[in-house]
Amino acid sequence: MENTLFRWDNPSQSCFDADGRIQPLNCKKGELSNRIITVGDPNRALKISQSFDKDFPVIVRKSNMQLTTYTGKKNGVLISVVGTGMGFTMVDLLVTQARAILEGPIYLIRFGTCGSLHADVPVGCFAISNKAYGIRQSYENEEFPYELSTKPFIMDEDLMNRIYKEFTESMPQYRSVIGPVWSADTFYGSQGRQDSNFISHNENVISKILEIEPESLNFEMETYILAFLGHMFPQAQLRVGAVCITLAQRTSGAFLSNEEKYTMECTAADALLKILSDL
Template sequence: MKDTMLDANFPRTADGRVYHLGIRAGELANRIVTVGDPSRALALASYLDPITSESGEGPLKIQSERGFLTCTGTYKGIPMSIVAIGMGFANMDFFVRECRECVSGEMAIIRLGSCGSILDSAGVGSLVIPRASVAITRNYDFDFNTPPTSESHKDAYRISKPAGADERLHEILGHAMAAARPSGSRSIILSNCVNASGDSFYSSQGRLTSFPDHNAGLIHHLLDTVEDIATLEMETFHLFHLASIHPAAPSSAHTATSVVPPPPTSAPAAVISTRKPSSPQAAGIVQPSRIHAAAAHMVFAARGSGGFITPSEVSAFQEWAGRGCLDALVGFELSV
């Protein structure tokens, strides 16, 4: 940590940068595509306008000390950010909460990520746009040292009720993906499906390792109990959940901090580009407003057959899927 943090409740630097993402007001757009892989973020950032009309410069790229990459510019003239967050609920939590404190007005967030499919009809190379997601979490009160049984997965893991995507953004995303898919593509697009987000890549997604995870029957249990389930990954549920509960009711809403940050005096050490940061928002404290969320999952693994996508297929797949996400956000009206 190179900078002094203010306010242990919601840490910021003196010039208003949030703790994990390393960004501040003026460096993030209200329309965001979030991905896990930094190389995917850079690939999508290459589709942004080469020159941002407001600044006359190219997109801003900020790599934080904690591994988050933010790329902000315009796409077809509309302010747009692409943020690489890594994997898991915790990183999605850092991302949503800290981004919310860096912009005012409504937000639209689309997660573009890889997934595993548990449906034979959604093979490798398919694109799934889930209408909802459930969480699969390990039950830490379960005694994992007991001998496994055919039913032990039911007690070893908890399946949440579903959290839904924003209906309007979900619909627009589906249309945008259909338009972006290349003619002659063999990829199918499924949108009336449910995703499951696990708190582990291994145990809570039914992968068998040398650990006694009691998960041999977990995938079959999901297929039996979660209607329309299609995919497994690690982030979408938490995005949908946080979006669905924000803003809080007025009686319970809290601002993250009462400290109004002064204007920055220099760019942060982690800035990749030479573009200087924008001025902070005048109020310093953003007002809560609605978060619209949707997701697009690229099927990289077919859990039934064991098939896995090839590197050459990934490049072409994420290109048109990435453009579909950006086009959907351009077509989604926000109050900002």
């Protein structure tokens, strides 16, 4: 019997519902912009969307897979903000399905939170990525069950420069730093966090990272896969930038307060939207 609820389109094997919305992103053509800000926290996505132009109705699409999309205009230019949740899987899904319903180049800026790996970069800074490394758990290796990349993927230089310029000029009260980012596949083991209930043999993770890249700036969970997709698949026309608030200091153990994080998120919203609207 023919399935009347969904259809599968080759070669992406993407699933569209009867209304033409790709699932599980739950957007169709016209509901997602080629200029995208991705955030892990759906509340951060909502905050940024509140800086859209007030004379254009915001399109809100919610997915049953924790993806929430806000599409509106800034300075008359259509922009989308997508809350993805955490991890490689969700941003891989977003990019692949966005590509299936969009035409032309995609400009994507990840705006997240991170831990600072650099002793001289405290909490409350903006960490802007120039290249991305990855680390994942290797479940077969008991002695040191982690695999670290040694060759990074380079971020889009134009977007990186635009982010740095806008952030330093419009928010001089905050320090903006450019450097290499590491993206982990797990929150605990692969990031060197320890728990006595789960002995992960990860006490040397950060020292191994600094051996490979002494200038390593920050630790998070998404940028590496975005840089990989942009670098390895030029036919996808994906240009990627990334900037994160340094929420934790992995050297000193310091942590940014929720109040300070909220202020930085709200302050950065206009800067991010301006960067994309100026493209």
